Amino acid sequence: MSHITSMLETHPNDTSGLDVQKLADCIAACFECAQTCTACADACLAEDMVTDLRNCIRLNLDCADICQATGTVLSRRTGQNLTTVKALLEACRTACQECADECEKHADMHEHCKVCADACRRCEQACADLLATIG
Amino acid sequence: MSHITSMLETHPNDTSGLDVQKLADCIAACFECAQTCTACADACLAEDMVTDLRNCIRLNLDCADICQATGTVLSRRTGQNLTTVKALLEACRTACQECADECEKHADMHEHCKVCADACRRCEQACADLLATIG
Amino acid sequence: MSHITSMLETHPNDTSGLDVQKLADCIAACFECAQTCTACADACLAEDMVTDLRNCIRLNLDCADICQATGTVLSRRTGQNLTTVKALLEACRTACQECADECEKHADMHEHCKVCADACRRCEQACADLLATIG
Amino acid sequence: MSHITSMLETHPNDTSGLDVQKLADCIAACFECAQTCTACADACLAEDMVTDLRNCIRLNLDCADICQATGTVLSRRTGQNLTTVKALLEACRTACQECADECEKHADMHEHCKVCADACRRCEQACADLLATIG
Numbered sequence: 086m087s088h089i090t091s092m093l094e095t096h097p098n099d100t101s102g103l104d105v106q107k108l109a110d111c112i113a114a115c116f117e118c119a120q121t122c123t124a125c126a127d128a129c130l131a132e133d134m135v136t137d138l139r140n141c142i143r144l145n146l147d148c149a150d151i152c153q154a155t156g157t158v159l160s161r162r163t164g165q166n167l168t169t170v171k172a173l174l175e176a177c178r179t180a181c182q183e184c185a186d187e188c189e190k191h192a193d194m195h196e197h198c199k200v201c202a203d204a205c206r207r208c209e210q211a212c213a214d215l216l217a218t219i220g
Numbered sequence: 221m222s223h224i225t226s227m228l229e230t231h232p233n234d235t236s237g238l239d240v241q242k243l244a245d246c247i248a249a250c251f252e253c254a255q256t257c258t259a260c261a262d263a264c265l266a267e268d269m270v271t272d273l274r275n276c277i278r279l280n281l282d283c284a285d286i287c288q289a290t291g292t293v294l295s296r297r298t299g300q301n302l303t304t305v306k307a308l309l310e311a312c313r314t315a316c317q318e319c320a321d322e323c324e325k326h327a328d329m330h331e332h333c334k335v336c337a338d339a340c341r342r343c344e345q346a347c348a349d350l351l352a353t354i355g
Numbered sequence: 356m357s358h359i360t361s362m363l364e365t366h367p368n369d370t371s372g373l374d375v376q377k378l379a380d381c382i383a384a385c386f387e388c389a390q391t392c393t394a395c396a397d398a399c400l401a402e403d404m405v406t407d408l409r410n411c412i413r414l415n416l417d418c419a420d421i422c423q424a425t426g427t428v429l430s431r432r433t434g435q436n437l438t439t440v441k442a443l444l445e446a447c448r449t450a451c452q453e454c455a456d457e458c459e460k461h462a463d464m465h466e467h468c469k470v471c472a473d474a475c476r477r478c479e480q481a482c483a484d485l486l487a488t489i490g
Numbered sequence: 491m492s493h494i495t496s497m498l499e500t501h502p503n504d505t506s507g508l509d510v511q512k513l514a515d516c517i518a519a520c521f522e523c524a525q526t527c528t529a530c531a532d533a534c535l536a537e538d539m540v541t542d543l544r545n546c547i548r549l550n551l552d553c554a555d556i557c558q559a560t561g562t563v564l565s566r567r568t569g570q571n572l573t574t575v576k577a578l579l580e581a582c583r584t585a586c587q588e589c590a591d592e593c594e595k596h597a598d599m600h601e602h603c604k605v606c607a608d609a610c611r612r613c614e615q616a617c618a619d620l621l622a623t624i625g
Contacts, residue, residue: 088522088609092529095601097536116521117493120565124497127566130400130409131502139400143299146416151308153558154289160525161532164278169318172311173286179307196500204493223387223474227394230467232401251386252358255430259362262431265535265544266367274535281551288423295390296397331365339358413569421578424559434548442584443556446577453574 089113089160098162103170104218107211108159111174114211115156118181118204122149125188125201132195141187141198148184151177152208159215171219174212181209224248224295233297238305239353242346243294246309249346250291253316253339257284260323260336267330276322276333283319286312287343294350306354309347316344359383359430368432373440374488377481378429381444384481385426388451388474392419395458395471402465411457411468418454421447422478429485441489444482451479494518494565503567508575509623512616513564516579519616520561523586523609527554530593530606537600546592546603553589556582557613564620576624579617586614 089109126145129138155177158170185205192199224244261280264273290312293305320340327334359379396415399408425447428440455475462469494514531550534543560582563575590610597604 088526088605089529091605092526092533092602095605096529096533097538112525116525120517120521120561121493121497123562123565124494124501127413127568128497128501130412131568133502135405135409139405140299142400143296143397144301144304147293147296147301147304149562150289150292151304153562154285156525157285157528157554157558158282160528161278161282163532163536164275166279166282166315166318169279169282169286169311169315172307172314176304176307176311180301180304183301183304197497200493200496200500223391223470224394226470227391227398227467230465230470231394231398232403247390251390255382255386255426256358256362258427258430259359259366262433262548263362263366265547266433268367270540270544274540277535278532284427288427291390292393292419292423295393298397298401332362335358335361335365410569413566414571414574417563417566417571417574420559420562421574424555427555428552431548431552434545436549436552436585436588439549439552439556439581439585439588442577442581446574446581449577450571450574453571 092160093162096162103215107215107218111208111211111215112156112159114204114208115152115159115177118208119149119152119156121201121204122146122152122184125197128197129195138191141191144180144184144187145201148180148205151180155212167219171216174216174219178209178212178216181205181212185209227295228297231297238350242350242353246343246346246350247291247294249339249343250287250294250312253343254284254287254291256336256339257281257287257319260332263332264330273326276326279315279319279322280336283315283340286315290347302354306351309351309354313344313347313351316340316347320344362430363432366432373485377485377488381478381481381485382426382429384474384478385422385429385447388478389419389422389426391471391474392416392422392454395467398467399465408461411461414450414454414457415471418450418475421450425482437489441486444486448479448482448486451475451482455479497565498567501567508620512620512623516613516616516620517561517564519609519613520557520564520582523613524554524557524561526606526609527551527557527589530602533602534600543596546596549585549589549592550606553585553610556585560617572624576621579621579624583614583617583621586610586617590614
């Protein structure tokens with residue numbers, strides 16, 4: 086995630102009401118979770134027992150879309166829209182929690198669900214940590 | 221938006237806890253708003269007075285990303301994740317409201333901001349209407 | 356798609372090397388195809404015979420992502436990057452063609468695949484028509 | 491990028507016609523470039539000389555959208571659509587090249603353009619390397 090930190094440090098605006106380290110961590114967690122959920126949906130789709138994994142695939146795809154949007158929005162520091170950012174972080178935290186809860190049910194049987202649940206938990210925590218600094 | 225209704229009607233699942241007409245309206249409003257905000261950000265960027273439109277561009281880009289994710293998530297009916305859907309609808313409503321408030325400040329001077337503010341208000345209302353049916 | 360035309364007409368730049376009507380048609384077709392493919396992937400996932408529809412789901416998801424990116428890029432008129440636009444239109448045309456070919460195999464059995472194949476064919480044609488005007 | 495490799499290794503399909511290491515490198519480069527281009531567009535927007543950076547902002551936004559779609563499509567291994575993947579890799583390579591060319595013009599003056607040009611060049615090369623293995 087060194088590129089994330091580099092871009093935050095070279096931005097002409099140095100204030101955005103957000104803790105820079107927690108912001109960088111959350112951006113990295115969002116993009117990691119988006120990629121992992123996309124891959125987990127696809128891996129679930131290839132499993133023999135795909136009919137048992139429908140809900141997992143749906144939650145993975147939704148979580149990927151929401152994390153992707155959140156990571157992108159957080160990457161911007163121009164302008165002021167903290168109300169939107171807070172609501173989006175709440176949605177992202179919720180999506181990651183629901184997806185992790187589902188993936189954990191299959192983690193013993195499918196290693197990709199275990200890796201994905203871990204990525205979702207990290208992103209859920211990173212969103213919570215960033216929200217805590219906004220107040 | 222006839223394709224949206226066609227896809228909802230031909231889906232094998234007929235229940236998802238959401239009102240189908242309000243769902244179709246909200247999906248259409250989200251995609252319309254995403255496209256309009258993308259175009260408004262680009263039109264603002266080309267204006268002579270771009271330095272006065274920085275905040276508008278930022279809010280447009282964020283609103284486009286959030287509406288896009290929301291329209292995509294709402295297009296899925298398999299599985300159960302109403303908690304995530306509700307949080308996302310709240311974020312989308314908030315983003316549309318903040319973006320409309322900003323675009324309306326420039327609507328007298330820039331016709332594209334007027335068109336965009338209208339699209340944001342329609343999407344804000346569509347999200348509120350759909351949320352009201354979820355309870 | 357009246358909002359697409361409105362935004363093109365109110366943009367401060369009146370030249371971009373692209374035919375405005377064919378551009379508007381292609382933007383509309385891309386967003387319609389992105390939504391339809393997202394919904395078709397989800398409908399296929401809910402079918403009893405999901406194991407026979409894995410390839411269809413994969414192609415739907417890819418086509419949705421590529422159409423979404425293409426519709427978004429085409430919505431911008433500031434700056435000059437026709438080389439990128441042409442390459443992206445070629446990729447979008449290819450994705451729509453591959454996805455339509457697959458959906459048509461299931462169109463007799465699944466109405467959502469028929470609706471989706473039609474949307475893919477319209478977008479494939481719209482991309483080809485726009486490419487023809489760029490030269 | 492350890493999560494990318496973990497997800498590739500735990501996927502039930504072990505063949506997709508793509509070199510796994512080059513695939514992982516390209517996925518990582520695409521997501522890094524998408525985030526960096528998003529941040530660079532926003533940083534350029536905040537600069538005093540934003541009127542000189544309009545083309546750079548446009549190319550950054552387009553490159554971000556295309557890299558995001560490419561990284562997402564490459565994250566899937568179920569199904570067969572190499573024709574689409576190749577066309578998309580060509581579009582992504584082109585977008586990265588055009589964006590890097592533009593960012594390099596401003597790299598002496600704006601550090602964020604230098605960081606972004608480097609990310610674009612890495613992604614351009616990663617796409618070319620992956621394309622070379624497909625044939």
